[in-house]
Amino acid sequence: MRNRNFAIRAATLADSQSIASLHTASWRNTYRGILPDTYLDGPIAEERANHWRARLASPGADRRQVLLVEGEGGLVGFVCVLLDQESLWGACLDNLHVLPRLKGRGLGRQLFSSAAQWVVSKEPGWPMHLWVFESNYGARGFYEALGGEVVERSFKETPAGTEIASLRYVWYDLISLLRNLSI
Numbered sequence: 131m132r133n134r135n136f137a138i139r140a141a142t143l144a145d146s147q148s149i150a151s152l153h154t155a156s157w158r159n160t161y162r163g164i165l166p167d168t169y170l171d172g173p174i175a176e177e178r179a180n181h182w183r184a185r186l187a188s189p190g191a192d193r194r195q196v197l198l199v200e201g202e203g204g205l206v207g208f209v210c211v212l213l214d215q216e217s218l219w220g221a222c223l224d225n226l227h228v229l230p231r232l233k234g235r236g237l238g239r240q241l242f243s244s245a246a247q248w249v250v251s252k253e254p255g256w257p258m259h260l261w262v263f264e265s266n267y268g269a270r271g272f273y274e275a276l277g278g279e280v281v282e283r284s285f286k287e288t289p290a291g292t293e294i295a296s297l298r299y300v301w302y303d304l305i306s307l308l309r310n311l312s313i
């Protein structure tokens with residue numbers, strides 16, 4: 131197995147800083163040319179740490195799940211899924227990031243599958259959706275490899291204050307998806 135040296139667990143408030151560091155590294159690596167350099171080179175590590183502290187400390191922990199994948203050296207990826215954000219479309223996968231140097235080793239698939247499994251355990255029959263920047267071709271290739279379907283295009287406000295064409299991907303049948311992913 132490719133990922134036998136990695137384990138998945140639920141995040142706690144104490145993980146906020148390490149999630150923020152990985153999130154910052156992933157944004158700087160992936161969003162160069164998509165978000166402004168002035169924003170990416172600014173104090174986003176502090177901004178992300180505040181964001182994750184607030185999210186992990188907020189009430190309603192049973193309606194969200196933040197999952198971490200860790201190796202011997204610590205955190206290498208995370209995913210966040212929210213049940214009550216645009217729930218017309220089911221659960222919302224709000225963030226999915228793998229350490230840039232470990233991309234393409236199946237960790238994203240492992241996190242995505244674990245998030246889908248959690249959704250099925252909480253809300254059987256719900257779909258799952260997410261928004262991705264239209265020009266984030268790498269992530270789109272990943273979502274399409276996992277059978278995601280584009281259902282909407284919209285200009286969404288980014289954390290940098292800009293507006294960017296974004297696509298909503300949906301997975302309608304998580305149980306079949308998990309079967310296909312052999313989970």
Ligand SMILES: CC(C)(COP(=O)(O)OP(=O)(O)OC[C@H]1O[C@@H](n2cnc3c(N)ncnc32)[C@H](O)[C@@H]1OP(=O)(O)O)[C@@H](O)C(=O)NCCC(=O)NCCS
Nearest residue numbers: 226227228233234235236237238239262268269271272275
């Ligand atoms: C998107 C991301 C989470 C995918 O995780 P990953 O660990 O690199 O992907 P995996 O190795 O699990 O790949 C799973 C499948 O997707 C495919 N895939 C992955 N990246 C792809 C790409 N850039 N283009 C096409 N297919 C891709 C793989 O080939 C694999 O399919 P296979 O099993 O049939 O071979 C990761 O690349 C990442 O963190 N990207 C930067 C952050 C980001 O853009 N997050 C999404 C924000 S909406």
